[in-house]
Amino acid sequence: xxxxxxxxxxxIPVRELLLEMKNLSExxxxxxxSAALFNDKELAExxxxxxxxxxxxxxxxxxxxxxxxxxxKDAQALIGVSTVAAATDKISDAAADIAAIVTRNIxxxxxxxxxxxxxxxxxMQAIVKQDSAIAGKQIGELDLAASMGVDIIAxxxxxxxIINPEDTERxxxxxxxxxxxxxxxxxxxxxxxxxxxAKPEESP
Amino acid sequence: xxxxxxFEEIVARFVELKDTSELMMDLAYSSLLLNSRELAxxxxxxxxxxxxxxxxxxxxxxxxxxxxxxxxxxxxxxxLGVATEKIADxxxxxxxxxxxxxxxxxxxxxxxxxxxxTVTQACVTDNSPLANKTLKEARVHEETxxxxxxxxxxxxxxxxxxxSRIQTGDILIASGYAEGVEDxxxxxxxxxxxxxx
Numbered sequence: 416x417x418x419x420x421x422x423x424x425x426x427i428p429v430r431e432l433l434l435e436m437k438n439l440s441e442x443x444x445x446x447x448x449s450a451a452l453f454n455d456k457e458l459a460e461x462x463x464x465x466x467x468x469x470x471x472x473x474x475x476x477x478x479x480x481x482x483x484x485x486x487x488k489d490a491q492a493l494i495g496v497s498t499v500a501a502a503t504d505k506i507s508d509a510a511a512d513i514a515a516i517v518t519r520n521i522x523x524x525x526x527x528x529x530x531x532x533x534x535x536x537x538x539m540q541a542i543v544k545q546d547s548a549i550a551g552k553q554i555g556e557l558d559l560a561a562s563m564g565v566d567i568i569a570x571x572x573x574x575x576x577i578i579n580p581e582d583t584e585r586x587x588x589x590x591x592x593x594x595x596x597x598x599x600x601x602x603x604x605x606x607x608x609x610x611x612x613a614k615p616e617e618s619p
Numbered sequence: 620x621x622x623x624x625x626f627e628e629i630v631a632r633f634v635e636l637k638d639t640s641e642l643m644m645d646l647a648y649s650s651l652l653l654n655s656r657e658l659a660x661x662x663x664x665x666x667x668x669x670x671x672x673x674x675x676x677x678x679x680x681x682x683x684x685x686x687x688x689x690x691x692x693x694x695x696x697x698x699l700g701v702a703t704e705k706i707a708d709x710x711x712x713x714x715x716x717x718x719x720x721x722x723x724x725x726x727x728x729x730x731x732x733x734x735x736x737t738v739t740q741a742c743v744t745d746n747s748p749l750a751n752k753t754l755k756e757a758r759v760h761e762e763t764x765x766x767x768x769x770x771x772x773x774x775x776x777x778x779x780x781x782x783s784r785i786q787t788g789d790i791l792i793a794s795g796y797a798e799g800v801e802d803x804x805x806x807x808x809x810x811x812x813x814x815x816x
Contacts, residue, residue: 495721
């Protein structure tokens, strides 16, 4: 049985909750398709984890709206917010459905991934290991776009997600990086994060 | 059709389904940001198109004579289609808020503006390098990172094609990462402020 986080009312601005729901639901779609098309279990598990985060946010947001609505005028002004929040929740559910194709070992026919590999960039997860050359560096210093055609689109650090991190953000040992790029580039980057070689151009 | 061609056809339908659902999300957020009925109606039209596409895709997948050991892979494909259709539904539900005459709450507009992936509008002034260029020549995505979703011209919404010519007075509705918004506005209206802001 999945673990359900206990819900307690916390005063958090509606804007913050909705923003996180929107950002996460869109990240989840990208992660989920990439997981399904390339049969990537790690990405699929990230999506499942994010899904429960979005569910929690949906509870918190509903409570904020209930507290905020004091009269019919408020209710009419806020109904749009709750409808849009519910739609982002539905999108994150759909992403989790896609991820479940992978985690339940159903799999999408491999020829689909083969066709996609030619046209689409894919996402991949890389974990920063202790002896990796990138540990402690700022994203901007790594110059990934130029050297490998890779972009870091999200970082998972402990339980927190940083989406679309700034160039000044540092990556640390143990960080889970979600990268986007051409298939070869992101495999090279995964090796780099793993500490398998210092830099791709220096490897024999 | 050879087996390979059949697969390519199924994948092509799926790509269309996926691209359309993602366009619908962008347009739905745009309709909320701008409180635009036209954009919301476009989302509803696309929702009908997606339903048709989804049915075609499922029929094509189910009628390809796959081998027994491929059944699981085809089930995965079908489920991928169902989830994609669900995303399109969610987009249509967002756009419905506008069509029901609910004035989008300022919090909604703020959220859409502040999100990592956002939508925006820019109007093309006559000193813009975009004026009188086709979308292909204008290279908007290369220059700004933003994708043009819709061209609004005289109250009509036009779906952009590579050979669509951008005219002075057009309003471009575009999506992309927030960094690109200012670049797009500068490109479309170089000196003056956009009269629609």
